Amino acid sequence: NAGVTQTPKFQVLKTGQSMTLQCAQDMNHEYMSWYRQDPGMGLRLIHYSVGAGITDQGEVPNGYNVSRSTTEDFPLRLLSAAPSQTSVYFCASSPSPTRNEKLFFGSGTQLSVL
């Protein structure tokens, strides 16, 4: 199993550009989520999904959109990139959205917005 796969690994954008960060998991996990990691700020939840067709906001959702059309895929869209969105983005999944589940992370996408 590949686990959680994120693409691209690195991306540079100009302010105002849009792009989609891809995330796919092959473990048939119900729950998927996106975090951003900034120095000194830890991991902050952007959006999450508890199943196909169901998404909800996390702590820092502004400027990001998500959709979940299949169990496997959970793309994160930046509508109009801003320098404040420069960060490392992690996608994660778990079998269900219940307490104490183990979260499986991808290896991250490093995004720079100039």
Place this chain on the structure above:
Amino acid sequence: TQLLEQSPQFLSIQEGENLTVYCNSSSVFSSLQWYRQEPGEGPVLLVTVVTGGEVKKLKRLTFQFGDARKDSSLHITAAQPGDTGLYLCALYWENSGGSNYKLTFGKGTLLTVNP
């Protein structure tokens, strides 16, 4: 809202030394997880503690959940360079609908073990 405080923020030690890092909250939590993140990778779960006073061991790592369930610690015995990484504590909290849980992280302790 940041529910978890981790200390110290940075720790640099020599190989063979012992160390303890801490995770604290002003609120009681029902369970807590510890993750380790190596450079360029995503976090990986080390342990979940669910019972007040619980102690779990993972080789040279000892995890403790406080009796009052408001704090947790991670102790590493005879640290090795391979222990280098960011140690994160995390807890699940219930969303407003009451049926699902979200995982929130502390800011982490960055550990460097020098050979």
